[in-house]
Amino acid sequence: MPVLKDISRLAQCLNKGAQTEVHIIEEAALVWTGSRVKWVGKERELPLDFRKEECVSARGALVVPGLIDCHTHLCFAGWRAEEFEQRLLGRSYLDIAKAGGGILSTVAKTRLADADSLKLRCEQFLKEIYELGVTTLECKSGYGLDLENEIKVLEVYDHLRRAGHRITSTLLAAHTFPTEFAARREDYIKLVCNEIIPQVAQRKLASFCDVFLEESAFSYSEAEEILECGLRYGLRSKIHADQLTDSGGAKLAAKLKAISADHLEKLNPQHIPAMKQAGVIAVALPVASLYTKQPALQVRSLIEAGVEVAVATDFNPGSAPTFDLQLAMMLACTMCGMTPTEVLKGVSIYAAKAIGLEDQIGSLEPGKLADFAVIDAPDINHWMYNFTPGRCRMTYRAGEKLFDSFA
Numbered sequence: 001m002p003v004l005k006d007i008s009r010l011a012q013c014l015n016k017g018a019q020t021e022v023h024i025i026e027e028a029a030l031v032w033t034g035s036r037v038k039w040v041g042k043e044r045e046l047p048l049d050f051r052k053e054e055c056v057s058a059r060g061a062l063v064v065p066g067l068i069d070c071h072t073h074l075c076f077a078g079w080r081a082e083e084f085e086q087r088l089l090g091r092s093y094l095d096i097a098k099a100g101g102g103i104l105s106t107v108a109k110t111r112l113a114d115a116d117s118l119k120l121r122c123e124q125f126l127k128e129i130y131e132l133g134v135t136t137l138e139c140k141s142g143y144g145l146d147l148e149n150e151i152k153v154l155e156v157y158d159h160l161r162r163a164g165h166r167i168t169s170t171l172l173a174a175h176t177f178p179t180e181f182a183a184r185r186e187d188y189i190k191l192v193c194n195e196i197i198p199q200v201a202q203r204k205l206a207s208f209c210d211v212f213l214e215e216s217a218f219s220y221s222e223a224e225e226i227l228e229c230g231l232r233y234g235l236r237s238k239i240h241a242d243q244l245t246d247s248g249g250a251k252l253a254a255k256l257k258a259i260s261a262d263h264l265e266k267l268n269p270q271h272i273p274a275m276k277q278a279g280v281i282a283v284a285l286p287v288a289s290l291y292t293k294q295p296a297l298q299v300r301s302l303i304e305a306g307v308e309v310a311v312a313t314d315f316n317p318g319s320a321p322t323f324d325l326q327l328a329m330m331l332a333c334t335m336c337g338m339t340p341t342e343v344l345k346g347v348s349i350y351a352a353k354a355i356g357l358e359d360q361i362g363s364l365e366p367g368k369l370a371d372f373a374v375i376d377a378p379d380i381n382h383w384m385y386n387f388t389p390g391r392c393r394m395t396y397r398a399g400e401k402l403f404d405s406f407a
Helices: 081-088 095-096 105-112 115-130 145-163 185-202 219-234 249-255 269-278 286-293 299-303 325-336 340-347 349-354 380-385
Strands: 004-012 024-035 034-044 057-066 065-072 134-140 167-174 208-213 236-241 260-263 282-284 310-312 372-375 390-399 398-403
Touching: 034 340, 057 380, 065 115, 065 260, 065 325, 065 349, 081 095, 081 286, 095 299, 105 145, 115 134, 115 145, 115 249, 134 390, 145 167, 145 185, 167 219, 208 219, 219 249, 236 249, 249 260, 249 269, 260 325, 269 299, 282 349, 286 325, 310 325, 310 340, 310 349, 325 380, 340 349, 340 380
Parallel strands: 004 057, 065 134, 134 167, 167 208, 208 236, 236 260, 260 282, 282 310
Antiparallel strands: 004 024, 024 034, 057 372, 372 390, 390 398
């Protein structure tokens, strides 16, 4: 029954109160048994029964719940560095896509890659991700865009789960229309609804179904058809919503009671009350805004309306080619107008809610899984203000050490 001691501040991030409330305990201690938190409180109030247990020292650092990246595209082949230069020279995301770049260029590379090489690459990413304090990821398909390759990517995630990584999988067959269906949109939607979704659901390869609802991708009615099909097969809805244009993504998310609406850079404020009423989590993705040189989601109207806002990386090879969640957190402050405490709640309990795991992770309290990160910073504000690589010193998931730079 290990005891984490010498904690300057511990942020519990409970699922109550405003987004600014992260429930700080100063001079804290944390006790876990097996995979679960047993006790948390002030170190001086540590029960006598725990005082002779094995101790782990936080060395006066900040302790937070294990971070959760609730929107990634982890499995892909190749990179798209040439598009970075093109954007710097003034070409837009849509211009690049129309010229044969963008998502479809990654689809071509991912279709050619074998599952073993994709697994190895994901494992290499995950090793570095854990060094950032992240314990859990949501991972999307979307670079296969046919039955064989969407299954291949989702099976990579299933393999990683079976190997002990905590991943929730999302089917994103509706990422864009593959080249072979460019002139046959209805046929591709039939393929998604009649073959891909049923097989993914039958094999339990995904928990969620996502659609890129955008003028350059899937229309409102097409997205609704696909997501409703997913719901019939038990896949909860997620939406890439209103990223480049006001396409009605937030409206559809509220209508379908989607678990999350992600991006929302072009959110129409009139849909915010419906999002709140439906319990939709808004997911801010500022790294994508940075790389595409687009204005970021401004969250204040959402937070003031009571919509819970999560923060994620959107890690992908095109518009967000970094898995550094702590970078995304800092950018959420500087680009989205969030405070550091709001951001922390957005990568802990609200991120857990965006993937349906809030009963297990996202906060430090008795009964929850013992996921935590030890951060070399005096407080939450300093952590995000003084952005410095290597701030995370230890990462634990379900009571097991994933990373320890103190060792």
